[in-house]
Amino acid sequence: MSRRLSRMRADVRSWSRRHGYSLLSSIGSLVRHPLNSLLTIAVLALALALPLGLYMALDNLRQVNQNLERLDSLSVFLHIELDEANARRLGSRISAWESVLAVDPISPEAGMRELSGAIGLPKASGSNSATAERPDLGLAEVGLPWVLEITPADRTSLDTLSGRLDELEEVDLVVIDLDWVRRLDALLAIFLRLVEIMAVVFALTVLFVISNNIRTEVQQRREEIEVLAMVGATPGYIRRPFLYAGLWMGLAGALLAWLLVVAGLWLLGGPVGELAASYATPIMLAWPSPNLVGGLLAGSGLLGIIGAWIAVSHQLLRINP
Amino acid sequence: MITFEHVGKRYPGGTQALSDVNFELAGGEMAFLVGHSGAGKSTLLRLIALLERPSRGQVLFEGRNIGRISSRQIPRLRRRIGVIFQDHKLLSDRKVFDNVALPLMIAGHGWSGIRRRVHAALDQVGLLDKQNMRIPTLSGGEQQRVGIARAMVGKPPVLLADEPTGNLDPALSAELMQLFCTLNELGTTVLIATHDLALVHRLGRRTLVLEGGSMIRDGTVDATDSSSDPAGSMGARQGSRT
Numbered sequence: 001m002s003r004r005l006s007r008m009r010a011d012v013r014s015w016s017r018r019h020g021y022s023l024l025s026s027i028g029s030l031v032r033h034p035l036n037s038l039l040t041i042a043v044l045a046l047a048l049a050l051p052l053g054l055y056m057a058l059d060n061l062r063q064v065n066q067n068l069e070r071l072d073s074l075s076v077f078l079h080i081e082l083d084e085a086n087a088r089r090l091g092s093r094i095s096a097w098e099s100v101l102a103v104d105p106i107s108p109e110a111g112m113r114e115l116s117g118a119i120g121l122p123k124a125s126g127s128n129s130a131t132a133e134r135p136d137l138g139l140a141e142v143g144l145p146w147v148l149e150i151t152p153a154d155r156t157s158l159d160t161l162s163g164r165l166d167e168l169e170e171v172d173l174v175v176i177d178l179d180w181v182r183r184l185d186a187l188l189a190i191f192l193r194l195v196e197i198m199a200v201v202f203a204l205t206v207l208f209v210i211s212n213n214i215r216t217e218v219q220q221r222r223e224e225i226e227v228l229a230m231v232g233a234t235p236g237y238i239r240r241p242f243l244y245a246g247l248w249m250g251l252a253g254a255l256l257a258w259l260l261v262v263a264g265l266w267l268l269g270g271p272v273g274e275l276a277a278s279y280a281t282p283i284m285l286a287w288p289s290p291n292l293v294g295g296l297l298a299g300s301g302l303l304g305i306i307g308a309w310i311a312v313s314h315q316l317l318r319i320n321p
Numbered sequence: 322m323i324t325f326e327h328v329g330k331r332y333p334g335g336t337q338a339l340s341d342v343n344f345e346l347a348g349g350e351m352a353f354l355v356g357h358s359g360a361g362k363s364t365l366l367r368l369i370a371l372l373e374r375p376s377r378g379q380v381l382f383e384g385r386n387i388g389r390i391s392s393r394q395i396p397r398l399r400r401r402i403g404v405i406f407q408d409h410k411l412l413s414d415r416k417v418f419d420n421v422a423l424p425l426m427i428a429g430h431g432w433s434g435i436r437r438r439v440h441a442a443l444d445q446v447g448l449l450d451k452q453n454m455r456i457p458t459l460s461g462g463e464q465q466r467v468g469i470a471r472a473m474v475g476k477p478p479v480l481l482a483d484e485p486t487g488n489l490d491p492a493l494s495a496e497l498m499q500l501f502c503t504l505n506e507l508g509t510t511v512l513i514a515t516h517d518l519a520l521v522h523r524l525g526r527r528t529l530v531l532e533g534g535s536m537i538r539d540g541t542v543d544a545t546d547s548s549s550d551p552a553g554s555m556g557a558r559q560g561s562r563t
Contacts, residue, residue, distance in 0.1 A: 013429075013431075014428070014429025014430070015429065017426075017429045017430070017431065017432075018426070018427070018429045021426045032414070223410075223412070224412050226410070227410050227411070227412060227423070228423070228427065229396075229399075230370070230372065230399065230404060230406075230410065231399065231400075231404075231423055231424045231427060231471070231475075232396045232397070232398075232399035232400035232424060232427055232428070233396060233427045234396040234427075235396075237396075237427055
């Protein structure tokens with residue numbers, strides 16, 4: 001029993017020693033060809049920095065979007081027979097609600113001006129004669145009610161607020177103007193999909209770059225591989241330094257990509273700060289989260305190992321008798 | 322230890338390197354393999370080290386048919402055979418020490434053990450003072466001795482040598498042959514392919530003679546027995562051929 005145990009222990013020891021030798025050998029070969037290694041790592045870093053940088057841009061745009069969504073407003077159309085005094089009284093009543101930040105009453109004339117502007121009638125400007133010339137619009141006959149533009153205090157309570165407004169007997173219709181928010185959301189979704197596609201494409205690039213690099217490396221060290229095989233190295237032993245080399249390249253590429261993106265964000269910090277100042281809203285640039293950086297390193301390292309595995313296995317088949 | 326039974330080896334392209342070779346090498350035996358270049362000496366050694374597989378017959382190593390073992394088992398087998406190659410097969414970008422340490426590192430030995438055994442092996446071939454030199458800075462003879470040190474550092478039960486004295490001056494080759502004899506006396510089975518017939522005669526060991534892929538002679542020769550001079554018979558055959 002104890003003999004079996006000590007034998008197992010010896011096996012583990014020699015296994016870990018073999019790993020140690022492979023690890024040193026892989027670092028040795030990277031250091032022996034520093035220019036080659038650096039060029040590869042630079043290519044990997046650029047390939048990874050592009051999707052990562054775009055993702056960070058998207059992340060920050062999303063944050064801005066969240067800030068902008070606070071500016072959403074409700075348009076409350078009052079009954080057409082309600083006059084100005086009643087409309088203004090209702091407005092000030094609503095503005096006292098806790099969930100309401102501001103109320104802006106819009107007169108039928110102002111509403112007409114806005115509407116005409118929106119549908120491109122330069123001369124409409126609310127005069128009845130101008131619209132009368134265009135009976136197809138029918139605006140004169142219908143007329144416009146007083147409208148209250150309401151800015152909610154809290155975006156999350158938008159639905160409850162609109163329900164509460166709807167229950168008021170003076171209110172005809174509540175319109176939540178979310179179109180542009182939806183459009184921005186849709187745009188951001190497209191952008192996100194683009195980033196995802198690019199991430200896949202550049203992950204494949206990393207795989208191929210590392211695979212190709214290891215393939216060249218294997219060819220250059222063909223003689224060494226033959227010698228190793230002849231003195232009794234297992235395919236696993238021969239493969240291992242190359243797998244480590246792939247791992248190092250992947251990790252170094254990811255690390256450099258991260259540094260590039262951080263540098264880019266740092267450079268963007270100044271102009272973004274100025275833009276934020278002009279809006280009087282403080283915008284903090286988001287940095288890559290630890291999870292994202294960890295995922296990037298792990299993913300790139302794994303791709304390195306896989307790429308090296310593909311290249312070495314292919315070459316070993318050709319070399320082994 | 323090593324048994325060849327009706328072994329033939331034909332390379333792709335039709336070259337018949339060996340045909341119907343039969344011999345047995347007992348454990349602890351030392352033998353020479355002679356024959357002119359192209360006779361099949363290297364192929365015979367490569368079959369034992371499983372660098373080639375036979376196309377006919379079987380090669381037994383320690384009673385196992387090694388032509389049939391799976392490729393997974395090859396590394397383990399090769400660690401039991403030390404091979405000295407004609408073209409050294411050394412890693413030119415590594416130091417002498419690292420080259421000799423290679424088989425021990427592959428076997429997963431501890432660093433202190435590796436140092437001790439590499440130093441011992443380098444001492445035996447007289448290169449201890451050059452352990453930190455790179456291979457290209459050594460002479461051909463020195464490189465050959467590094468190859469020998471690498472082959473014997475793992476203390477394999479079998480040593481195969483392909484022209485180990487090819488690049489050495491007579492004094493040095495005699496010294497190395499003495500080293501092989503010492504290793505053999507310590508129990509290692511040794512098979513040496515060589516051109517150096519004078520040396521073969523002087524040592525008077527069992528000699529296998531290959532000619533055109535066939536084994537034409539198997540026996541002991543010594544300097545006094547001129548009738549069984551393999552050089553003479555080889556010379557005659559070579560002459561008749563050209």
